[in-house]
Amino acid sequence: MRRAPRLIGALTLSCGLLVMTGLQGCASLQAHQTRALLAQPPADIPAQVALSATPFFPQSELQCGPAALATVMSAAGVPTTPDALTSSVFVPGRGGSLQIEMLAAPRSHGLVSTRIQPDMQALLHEVAAGHPVVVLLNLGLSLYPVWHYAVVIGYDLPAGDVLMRSGTTELQRLPLTTLEHTWVRSGQWAFVVLPPDQLPVSANEADVTDGRVTFERLAKPAQAAQAYRVALQRWPDSLVLGLGLGNALFASGDVRGAAEVLVRVARQHDSAAAWNNLAMARLKLGEHEAALQAAQAALKRAQASEPRWVSAAQATLDEVRQTLSGK
Structure with a gap:
């Protein structure tokens, strides 16, 4: 069973304690998304949301990454503390936590990290769905960035505010315009952490697929299968999600279930990888x-249009033939 790797970029973080209210008067930054939201609030979410039960972990200096992770992981049903996560995500030489480690740490605890779309509507929709969101902010200037992770736990559209767990402040109320200013400076990077049987409401197919492929590498096969199955309910035509479910079922020992999934995927997409894994x-x-027919189909498809699978398909076909000859 083979999976194509995905690369995730990383950005060095150094948490700072710059006073955020000092940014509210920055006239050169235009909060276009916030203005549009406040002028015409989304009709499909409440005007006010506060996820008050979200845990709070006051951060020590430079520890905003572990604190933010502990917040969202505990909210997702896996209680932990910043101290328990520091060795996984904090890089002393960088004075903070890298994005790739922030995404990876929850996956090793049975939770799925998923990037969300970089816009204010996506952020609010996740919070309205009950999902605290980790946001990366730049509290400084372009020439002197001060990176900071915080957790958005609510919003108040009539007041134009957002609610956060941030630093040593358990409930920080901040203008949405200020959040947008500081969030835009980080490329509007944000993610949610959820159990494998749940999906973000705003993430697109590519981000959900990426989150589940990387989750599979660290999770138990049964957990990975659950994550893929839920995602396939939303995107039933996805080749990668279908292959992922088949592979995860195979790895979990449910070979019959894997075959049932893979035969559907192979017929739907005529994919060399799917035919090859079905043969296995x-x-x-x-x-x-049946294995011989699938292996032949895999090699034929690979030779026709998917050359990267030729070697694997040929090896599978040889193995099937050897087994048949030894009967």
Whole structure:
């Protein structure tokens, strides 16, 4: 069973304690998204939301990354503390936590980290769905950035405010315009952490797929299968999600279930990878003739249009033939 790797970029972080209210008068930055939101609030979310039960972990200096992670992981049902996460995400030489480690740490605890779309509407929709959101902010200037992770836990559209767990402040009320100013400076980077049976409401197919592929590498196979199955309910035509579910079921020992998924994926997409993995499942089930047909289909498809799979498909076909010859 093979998976294509995805690369995630990283950005060095150094948490700072710059007073955010000092940024509210920055006239050169235009909060276009916030103005549009306040002028015409979304009709499909409440005007006010406060996820008051979200845990709070006051951060010590430079520890905003572990504190933010502990907040969202505990809210997702996996209680932890910043101290327990520091060794996983804090890089002393960088004076902070890298984005790639922030995304990876929850996955090793059975939770799925997923990037959300970089816009204010996506942020508010996640919070309205009950999902605290980790945001990366630049509290400084372009020439002198001060990176900071905070957790958005609510908003008040009539007042034009957002509610956050941030630094040593358990409930920080901040103008949405200020949040947008500081968030834009980080490229509006944000993510949610959820159990594998839940999906972000705003993330697109690419981000959800990326989150689940990387989750599979660290999670138990049964958890990965659950994560893929839920995502497939929203995007049933996804080749990658279908392959992921089949592979995860195979790894969990449910070879029959893997074969049932992979045969649908192979027929739907005529994918060399799907035919190849189906052949492996059929072979393990002792269905040798069906395995041979799938392996032949995999090699044919690979030779026709997916050359990167030729070697693997040929190896699978050789293995199936060897098994048949030894019967």
